[in-house]
Amino acid sequence: MAVAKLARTAPSPQATCTPISCKKCGVYQLCVPLGVDGTDLALLESIVKRKEVYKRGQVLFRPGERFDCIYALRSGSVKTSVISADGRVQIAGFHVAGELLGLSAYASGQYSCEATALETISVCKVEVERLDQLAKTMPSIYFEMLKISSEQIRRDEELMLLLGTRRAEERLAEYLIGLSRRFASRNYSATQFRLSMSRKDIGSYLGMAEETVSRILARFQEDGCISIAHREVHLNDLDRLSAIARNAGNV
Amino acid sequence: MAVAKLARTAPSPQATCTPISCKKCGVYQLCVPLGVDGTDLALLESIVKRKEVYKRGQVLFRPGERFDCIYALRSGSVKTSVISADGRVQIAGFHVAGELLGLSAYASGQYSCEATALETISVCKVEVERLDQLAKTMPSIYFEMLKISSEQIRRDEELMLLLGTRRAEERLAEYLIGLSRRFASRNYSATQFRLSMSRKDIGSYLGMAEETVSRILARFQEDGCISIAHREVHLNDLDRLSAIARNAGNV
């Protein structure tokens, strides 16, 4: 498989890579299961615009804008947020390299949420129009996107469970564990990483005030299960964190 | 279009109707945009199992079960819930006639949530395997399902916004308004309807205790903006409810 070969030539996170070949790019997630061969590969590359870079705070898309591109995140992290009529903000998701953004716009043709870079990021933009055209000859593209969407729904269900049934302390413990798993699955350290979100964003994501985030992180540190300075976290005791998340006060 | 014609022959909610033709059935939502003609129609009917009936409290599918069918709800209502490891339950959604259930299982091949009938319901079961086969000759099926999924994601984002940023009173007002809109869009009364969920389920859906639901509903009634007896609700003042949902105490 051409793609696999290409992937092998550029597997490291830092290396430059074509949109299709890079394992850390969401387009890979979309294309590899299709079993693309040499010809198709050229096709696929034709729909992927050259990568773009956004700086911290820049917005990829806003609610109401015409849905013209799907964004495949190659590096860095992005938050997506929904905003109510009266201006309250809920962070709906937090995305890292290898994930696709903008899919929820398919139904209405407009983006429903806002996507903001949390640090300098690099994305591949995939034009929906050309993707739709391509899908005529390669229908399985929609199937792969359907699977990705369905995965998103599953994650959303999890977040709802978190927001609806857990106390602040449990939510935050769960959040840290989730980050840990996510980093681990991408071959980064599971116990030491950098929070790219501010306390305020974490609070918004988890449905609590930023002060509460601060206080609970401090409490975790007193307990010894984490060490935290600025945005650098070290998880000292994952079991204990899990126990807290499960509301089992002591291990 | 054959489908449209069929639909016209059986438009009333009470009339018996084929799975494909019935406007109140989710399969319709899936098939009509495909522009199915006579031949395709036969194809489509071939994948839809004869309707099944579930009674109140019966479970359509559970987390972990093999994903073999998509359920199109023809009548009645269904709740979907997710359950955490320690047994806490979050109602993730509430579905009425015309909606599809089970799509979030596509990614993993297993259902991720539990679907329970809230009253006697009638569903069409669509076998995934046969749907996948059919999609080979009619690829747009996946596109339509992708759109439906993306709509689901949008709704989930809304619920997260509700759970994360609103106070109990606002959430409940929003919930009633949402129900009202949903009924209105299906040509039922927008101001008078029956709650098919228990107070407990509503509470779980909105992330609050059932007692809180009771108390706030009573407060709404005192204020005069709703009348409620048992599960029969009448919305007397939708504007006022909207104002409450927006945290604008007085109209």
Added chain:
DNA sequence: CGACGGTTTGAGCACCTTCAAGGAATGTGG
């Protein structure tokens, strides 16, 4: 260096939960 955003910490209080108990409605079995 000064300004600014992000973070921490404190105090008081509001909202909502928990626990408890009684009443209404629904369903079940005799």
Added chain:
DNA sequence: CCACATTCCTTGAAGGTGCTCAAACCGTCG
């Protein structure tokens, strides 16, 4: 059809979690 069991709903009282407001600290960036 009635008696009983069960679930659902309501209401009260007490207490805690987490919010708001406020102020100070820190790190970063121009």
